[in-house]
Amino acid sequence: MKSRLETLYRYHTRLNRVFLTEDALLDAGVRLASRAVRAERVGVFLAAEGELQLRYALNRDLWLEMDEVVHLKDSSALSRLLEGRRTTLSATAPHAVLYVPLSPSGGDEVLGALRFERPGSRRCFSGAERTTARLLAAELAQNLVRTRSGSARRRQLKRLEALTDLSAVFASSLRVEDGVKLILQGIVRHFSLDRARLYLLERERQVLRGEVSVDLRGRAASLRGEEIPLTGDHRFARVMRGDGPDPLMKRYEERVVYLPLSVQGQNIGLLVVDNLLSQQTIYGEDIGLLRSFAGQIGLAVDNQRLFEEVQSLSLYDHLTGLAVRRYFNQRFQEELYRVERGGPPLSVVMIDVDHFKGINDTFGHQVGDLALKELGALIQKRLRKIDFPARFGGDEIVILLPQASAEDAANIMGRLLVDLRELRIPVPFSSAKEIGMTASIGVAAYPEDGRRAEDLLHRADEALYWVKTRGRDGVCTYQQALLERPSAADR
Amino acid sequence: MRELNLWVLPNSGYDTVPSLREHLYAFHREHPGIKVNIAVRTPRSLWDRLIAAAKEGGKGPDVVQLPSYWTSTLARLGALADLGELDPVLDLARWPASLRAQCRLDGTPRVHSLPWWVEARILYYRRDVLAQAGVAPASLATWDGFKDACRRISKKGLSVAGLQHPVANPNPRESVALADVAPCVWSRGGDLFAADGTRSLFQRERAQRGISDYFQLLSSGAMPLKGESGLAPLDLFEGACALQFSGRRPPPVPRRGPKRLLARRARRHVAAAPFPSGDGTTLLSAWNLGVARSTDVPREAFALLRWLVGGAASASYAQAIGAFPAAEGAAIFGPEDPELRDVFEEAFSRARLIPNLSVLGSLERVFERGMERLVRDVARRRWTPEALRTELIHAASEVDYILSFYAS
Numbered sequence: 013m014k015s016r017l018e019t020l021y022r023y024h025t026r027l028n029r030v031f032l033t034e035d036a037l038l039d040a041g042v043r044l045a046s047r048a049v050r051a052e053r054v055g056v057f058l059a060a061e062g063e064l065q066l067r068y069a070l071n072r073d074l075w076l077e078m079d080e081v082v083h084l085k086d087s088s089a090l091s092r093l094l095e096g097r098r099t100t101l102s103a104t105a106p107h108a109v110l111y112v113p114l115s116p117s118g119g120d121e122v123l124g125a126l127r128f129e130r131p132g133s134r135r136c137f138s139g140a141e142r143t144t145a146r147l148l149a150a151e152l153a154q155n156l157v158r159t160r161s162g163s164a165r166r167r168q169l170k171r172l173e174a175l176t177d178l179s180a181v182f183a184s185s186l187r188v189e190d191g192v193k194l195i196l197q198g199i200v201r202h203f204s205l206d207r208a209r210l211y212l213l214e215r216e217r218q219v220l221r222g223e224v225s226v227d228l229r230g231r232a233a234s235l236r237g238e239e240i241p242l243t244g245d246h247r248f249a250r251v252m253r254g255d256g257p258d259p260l261m262k263r264y265e266e267r268v269v270y271l272p273l274s275v276q277g278q279n280i281g282l283l284v285v286d287n288l289l290s291q292q293t294i295y296g297e298d299i300g301l302l303r304s305f306a307g308q309i310g311l312a313v314d315n316q317r318l319f320e321e322v323q324s325l326s327l328y329d330h331l332t333g334l335a336v337r338r339y340f341n342q343r344f345q346e347e348l349y350r351v352e353r354g355g356p357p358l359s360v361v362m363i364d365v366d367h368f369k370g371i372n373d374t375f376g377h378q379v380g381d382l383a384l385k386e387l388g389a390l391i392q393k394r395l396r397k398i399d400f401p402a403r404f405g406g407d408e409i410v411i412l413l414p415q416a417s418a419e420d421a422a423n424i425m426g427r428l429l430v431d432l433r434e435l436r437i438p439v440p441f442s443s444a445k446e447i448g449m450t451a452s453i454g455v456a457a458y459p460e461d462g463r464r465a466e467d468l469l470h471r472a473d474e475a476l477y478w479v480k481t482r483g484r485d486g487v488c489t490y491q492q493a494l495l496e497r498p499s500a501a502d503r
Numbered sequence: 504m505r506e507l508n509l510w511v512l513p514n515s516g517y518d519t520v521p522s523l524r525e526h527l528y529a530f531h532r533e534h535p536g537i538k539v540n541i542a543v544r545t546p547r548s549l550w551d552r553l554i555a556a557a558k559e560g561g562k563g564p565d566v567v568q569l570p571s572y573w574t575s576t577l578a579r580l581g582a583l584a585d586l587g588e589l590d591p592v593l594d595l596a597r598w599p600a601s602l603r604a605q606c607r608l609d610g611t612p613r614v615h616s617l618p619w620w621v622e623a624r625i626l627y628y629r630r631d632v633l634a635q636a637g638v639a640p641a642s643l644a645t646w647d648g649f650k651d652a653c654r655r656i657s658k659k660g661l662s663v664a665g666l667q668h669p670v671a672n673p674n675p676r677e678s679v680a681l682a683d684v685a686p687c688v689w690s691r692g693g694d695l696f697a698a699d700g701t702r703s704l705f706q707r708e709r710a711q712r713g714i715s716d717y718f719q720l721l722s723s724g725a726m727p728l729k730g731e732s733g734l735a736p737l738d739l740f741e742g743a744c745a746l747q748f749s750g751r752r753p754p755p756v757p758r759r760g761p762k763r764l765l766a767r768r769a770r771r772h773v774a775a776a777p778f779p780s781g782d783g784t785t786l787l788s789a790w791n792l793g794v795a796r797s798t799d800v801p802r803e804a805f806a807l808l809r810w811l812v813g814g815a816a817s818a819s820y821a822q823a824i825g826a827f828p829a830a831e832g833a834a835i836f837g838p839e840d841p842e843l844r845d846v847f848e849e850a851f852s853r854a855r856l857i858p859n860l861s862v863l864g865s866l867e868r869v870f871e872r873g874m875e876r877l878v879r880d881v882a883r884r885r886w887t888p889e890a891l892r893t894e895l896i897h898a899a900s901e902v903d904y905i906l907s908f909y910a911s
Binding site: 053069071072074076077078079080081082083085132204228229259260263264288289290291292 | 513517519520521543544545546547548550551554555557558559576579580581675676677678728759862865868869875878879882883897900901904905908909
């Protein structure tokens with residue numbers, strides 16, 4: 013009796029620590045139990061969906077994974093354990109076999125069973141060995157419950173982390189095309205999905221139009237060619253109409269999840285996530301969280317659409333904070349009238365971010381947008397109050413510098429370039445944590461390079477082009493370009 | 504000391520780790536700076552862990568064993584390294600053309616795994632039991648003859664000492680795998696998938712008949728599921744059955760333990776015949792090795808892989824587990840058992856592989872889930888051919904849905 017109590021106490025103390033996985037706990041617990049009961053082999057059965065699965069075996073001190081289903085029959089030894097029997101010996105096995113339930117002491121729940129075997133012998137397990145095995149299994153079951161709840165807590169934390177991470181993406185997404193790509197990449201990554209596809213509703217045409225698809229490696233592909241009429245039999249149309257799932261959808265409902273995106277009760281699109289290739293189950297808790305994300309995605313997409321509409325009506329570009337082209341043209345004319353009446357000099361500068369397309373293609377439009385935003389902020393910080401910068405289109409920025417000669421403007425731009433080279437743009441979801449940026453700048457001045465707005469812009473653009481041909485990351489006035497490249501004057 | 508994690512399937516049951524450790528002594532002598540940790544994974548666990556490593560990163564294996572027809576799928580999922588990048592002059596010429604195709608990502612020249620060992624399914628039978636049941640061995644050449652033999656053995660042959668069932672179940676999982684039914688499907692003139700890999704065929708009439716053949720063995724009780732103990736039923740070599748499908752040579756007779764007497768007696772009467780498909784068509788199972796894409800030590804991992812698949816090492820490991828080296832097949836047989844050699848040579852010459860389609864690993868999971876539902880019906884004595892038909896049609900729709908996205 014004393015020896016059994018010592019065994020139990022030792023067992024209790026050895027298992028009384030945090031095991032991160034069920035596998036690690038069972039390995040440790042079964043190893044100790046096999047020695048205490050003097051079994052050569054121990055099988056671990058775990059209950060799942062009304063069946064028992066042999067999941068692990070310890071054979072002569074080697075821990076092995078197993079994958080065998082046991083369809084229980086009413087009279088079987090394992091069935092009797094699940095019904096509450098304390099221990100069972102097998103009468104049909106060719107060697108000594110003892111079954112004990114994996115059930116926490118004092119509880120009714122049976123988590124599974126342990127099978128102790130002596131394959132080389134028919135020597136039965138004694139009464140004392142049976143009692144020890146049963147008590148150790150109860151202790152192990154107690155620890156199994158604790159380990160499982162620990163794992164559930166960690167999964168919950170992971171989901172919260174996903175929630176925080178994705179919420180940040182929702183908040184920072186400005187354009188539909190770029191925003192949804194980042195959102196989908198985040199969803200695929202956080203929920204370990206094979207693929208996520210987004211379709212947006214074109215209400216006038218009553219079709220779902222493909223937007224973007226992201227695969228398990230985070231690669232995005234356009235779905236722009238895909239259109240699904242809402243009136244047809246397509247499964248997506250069924251989901252959008254609110255029809256019930258068809259038999260095939262029922263079969264793969266654990267691996268494909270359809271998430272309608274709705275805003276104020278109106279469907280605006282459909283998010284489809286799947287694990288068809290890996291055939292992994294998407295669990296109910298994750299589906300619940302994905303559904304709540306779908307609500308946020310719907311809002312984000314809707315906000316982005318509204319944002320784009322508003323932006324087209326605005327004087328200022330919301331991304332860079334600079335004036336839009338229309339407003340710039342108006343101001344440029346006003347400045348020209350002023351200098352024509354004998355005012356001080358006026359320069360115009362054209363800036364083009366080097367390799368901006370590469371930034372967009374490699375890191376996504378989200379990062380490209382951030383780069384432009386930072387550039388806009390830097391320009392506003394470095395310019396004089398009387399200067400007037402504007403986003404001319406894409407990554408091109410123009411600046412009017414009243415009361416500045418070409419040389420003055422080139423000096424101001426030289427200082428801007430120095431600051432620009434030090435700017436670092438963070439890159440999420442990439443091994444490159446941040447990127448740098450340079451620009452090419454061309455300068456033209458009134459009146460030596462032209463008297464009309466279009467001429468001055470053209471000359472500044474030619475100077476910029478000359479910087480690009482010289483290797484980018486520099487400033488050049490039109491006059492300098494003429495000296496260095498006489499052919500520029502001929503063109 | 505560099506450590507390599509080698510994940511293998513349970514190639515020789517509980518003996519997998521000890522036999523592989525012994526086999527690797529020679530590798531450790533050649534590469535004293537490398538330590539190999541062996542982990543035995545079930546196919547399902549291997550699949551899940553490789554997928555998790557490909558998706559989430561984290562610690563996976565460095566070298567991994569896989570059914571050859573998973574090569575394309577795992578390569579596509581980004582789980583396997585391109586071996587051509589590790590060895591620019593990689594040459595597959597020493598393996599038969601059929602095995603070479605199982606090393607590549609479907610439709611590309613990129614090599615992602617190399618053949619390790621193979622097995623070709625044949626039929627073992629007990630001469631004494633067949634004689635007692637009045638069955639001529641020649642009648643085992645066709646499936647109908649095989650079924651008739653099962654019936655006769657159930658009626659008259661079970662009186663032989665130790666015999667419990669006519670046929671041993673080759674699947675220890677209490678399930679039915681693609682590999683179990685494939686030769687039955689082929690023997691009825693059907694197929695599992697279209698040759699171009701764009702659609703399923705297992706729901707068609709001929710394939711259904713083949714799968715039904717296999718399930719009738721289970722539902723009639725001729726080939727048992729697990730017993731009440733949950734222990735795997737004893738097999739032909741342990742004296743408990745009269746017929747057994749296997750791709751391997753007979754295991755050695757146990758030297759001790761309660762099973763040894765029956766096993767010794769059974770062994771005296773064991774003979775072999777081709778798989779009962781009429782024309783001898785059977786299944787060739789090939790097991791390959793690949794280097795995980797996530798490995799930190801690709802050179803060392805490739806050195807281990809190259810050593811394991813090398814001629815001498817592959818032959819000696821295959822010999823140890825009763826299988827056959829991938830390059831030589833049945834040619835490894837010595838003159839000591841000419842009858843068995845002839846049966847295996849015939850089997851290898853007529854054997855077919857499950858195709859290495861671009862997403863076959865995924866399709867196999869779909870198919871086997873359907874089979875699990877049917878096995879549950881068998882266990883509850885509710886299985887019917889109609890249930891099989893319905894299940895195959897549903898599984899086929901699911902498979903075709905996946906292929907509509909991923910077929911190359």
